[in-house]
Amino acid sequence: MDIKAIQALIETDMLNVNELIHAQMQSDVALVNQLGLYIVNSGGKRIRPMLTLLAAKALGHQGEKHVTLATIVEFIHTATLLHDDVVDESALRRGEPTANAEFGNAASVLVGDFIYTRSFQLMVGLQNMQVMQILADATNVIAEGEVLQLMNCNDPDTTEESYMQVIYSKTAKLFEAATLLPAVVLEQSTDVQNALKYYGMHLGTAFQLVDDVLDYSANAEQMGKNLGDDLAEGKPTLPLIYAMQHGKAEQITQIRNAIEHGNGLEYLDDILITLTETNALEFAMDKARIEANKAIQMLKILPDSPYKQALIGLAEISVSRDH
Numbered sequence: 001m002d003i004k005a006i007q008a009l010i011e012t013d014m015l016n017v018n019e020l021i022h023a024q025m026q027s028d029v030a031l032v033n034q035l036g037l038y039i040v041n042s043g044g045k046r047i048r049p050m051l052t053l054l055a056a057k058a059l060g061h062q063g064e065k066h067v068t069l070a071t072i073v074e075f076i077h078t079a080t081l082l083h084d085d086v087v088d089e090s091a092l093r094r095g096e097p098t099a100n101a102e103f104g105n106a107a108s109v110l111v112g113d114f115i116y117t118r119s120f121q122l123m124v125g126l127q128n129m130q131v132m133q134i135l136a137d138a139t140n141v142i143a144e145g146e147v148l149q150l151m152n153c154n155d156p157d158t159t160e161e162s163y164m165q166v167i168y169s170k171t172a173k174l175f176e177a178a179t180l181l182p183a184v185v186l187e188q189s190t191d192v193q194n195a196l197k198y199y200g201m202h203l204g205t206a207f208q209l210v211d212d213v214l215d216y217s218a219n220a221e222q223m224g225k226n227l228g229d230d231l232a233e234g235k236p237t238l239p240l241i242y243a244m245q246h247g248k249a250e251q252i253t254q255i256r257n258a259i260e261h262g263n264g265l266e267y268l269d270d271i272l273i274t275l276t277e278t279n280a281l282e283f284a285m286d287k288a289r290i291e292a293n294k295a296i297q298m299l300k301i302l303p304d305s306p307y308k309q310a311l312i313g314l315a316e317i318s319v320s321r322d323h
Contacts, residue, residue: 001309001310001312001313002313002317003313003317005310005313006050006054006310006313006314006317007050009054009057009306009307009310010050010053010054010057010310013053013057013066013067013070014046014049014050014053016064016067017046017049017053017067017070017071017074020067020068020071021040021071021074021075022037022040024071024075024118024121024122025037025040025115025118027114031103031107031111032111032114034103035099035102035103035107035108035111036111036114036115038099038102038103039078039081039082039099039111040078042096042099046074047175047207047314048070048073048074048077048174048175048178049070049071049073049074049178050070050314051073051175051178051179051200051203051311051314052066052069052070052073052178052179052181052182053066053067053070054307054310054311054314055178055179055181055182055183055196055307055311056069056182056185056186057305057307058302058303058305058307058308058310058311059182059183059186059188059192059302060186061182061186065126065185066182066185068122068125068126069126069131069181069182069185070178071119071122072119072122072123072135073174073177073178073181075115075116075118075119075122076116076119076135076138076139076142076174077174078112078115079112079113079115079116079119080112080142080146080170080174082099082100082108082109082111082112082115083108083109083112083146084146085098085099085100085101085108086100086105086108086109086112087146087150088233089233090229099111116139119135120135123135126185128184128185130184131181131184131185134177134180134181134184135177135181138173138174138176138177141169141173142169142170142173142174144169145165145166145167145168145169145170145171145173146169146170148162148165148166148169149166149170149235152166152235152236153233153234153235153236154234154259154260154261154262155236155259155260156236156244156255156256156259156260158236158241159241160238160241160242163236163237163238163241164205164238167204167205167208167209167212168201168204168205170208171204171205171207171208172200172201172202172203172204172205172207172208173201173204174204175200175201175203175204175207176197176198176200176201176204177200178200179196179197179199179200179203180193180196180197180200182196183196183197191301192301192302195298195299195300195301195302196298198294198295198298199295199298199299199311199315200295202291202292202294202295202298202315203291203292203295203314203315203318205288205291206288206289206291206292206295206315206318206319207318209238209284209285209287209288209291210285210288210318210319210321212230212237212238212239212284213239213281213284213285213288214321214322214323215227215228215229215230215231215237216228216231216239216271216272216275216281217281227268228264228265228268228271231258231259231264231265231268231271232262232263232264232265233262234258234259234260234261234262234264235259236259237284238280238283238284238287239275239280239281239283239284240255240259240271240275240280242278242280242283242284243255243271243274243275243278243280244256246278246279246280247274247277247278251270251274251277251278254267254270254271254274255271255274258271285319288318288319289319292315292316292318292319293315295315296312296315296316299311299312
């Protein structure tokens with residue numbers, strides 16, 4: 001199932017999510033409206049709310065709560081993007097100037113806070129303490145992941161274990177919440193809740209692994225950001241960690257220096273050759289495929305439906321995409 005077929009399945013629900021997003025972004029403060037709508041309207045795959053909607057439909061949900069859950073998940077993701085771009089000093093996202101490039105760092109951080117708190121207002125409206133617990137925990141873990149990534153920046157001795165902890169915290173945790181929440185709200189069995197939780201976790205891990213590979217192999221225009229951005233920020237992602245474990249001495253030294261000093265773009269061409277010679281990108285992709293397959297296996301517990309097939313399709317797309 002391709003992405004257009006998946007989107008068509010939940011088109012009405014996604015329109016309702018977008019309507020709720022715009023309604024909840026309204027504020028008496030003009031800059032909140034302006035910057036909030038800028039980031040919300042800047043495109044993006046909307047993968048996380050899509051997962052929430054599909055999981056709910058796969059469980060037979062007929063009500064409206066899944067729209068609120070999907071909106072909450074997208075708000076948390078949007079807030080993290082605003083804060084991420086300030087921390088990373090990013091100038092480009094999805095091919096457009098970042099909010100901090102357009103409006104400044106202070107405005108981006110503060111509006112990110114507004115969106116975070118708006119998500120919690122929506123949570124309260126659901127009057128479900130377990131939902132609050134899951135989302136509060138997820139938000140806290142995401143924040144921890146951001147701090148851990150900051151600690152790993154410019155550290156060439158970052159281990160694969162530490163890297164995997166970062167991507168679980170920063171990315172997979174919210175995927176996990178996105179697919180678990182519908183099962184909790186619909187009072188599904190523990191087995192179903194765990195299956196959807198781990199589906200999201202494995203899918204989010206695969207998704208981030210592929211993103212880290214694409215930073216060195218994608219078409220910059222398709223990706224909507226510059227090739228080698230992670231290297232320029234001194235981020236020791238899995239391809240670099242693997243290359244340092246398997247490269248020649250001079251290659252290892254070059255990568256270490258690039259990570260330590262954040263000047264990797266000067267040596268990007270050489271480092272791309274090293275990544276190819278050490279099969280570092282293929283190693284990371286293999287790991288991503290394993291995670292995607294684990295995600296698919298988790299769905300065996302669900303009854304067959306177009307929505308289950310769409311969840312399987314998203315796992316397959318996550319490791320076959322080029323942007």
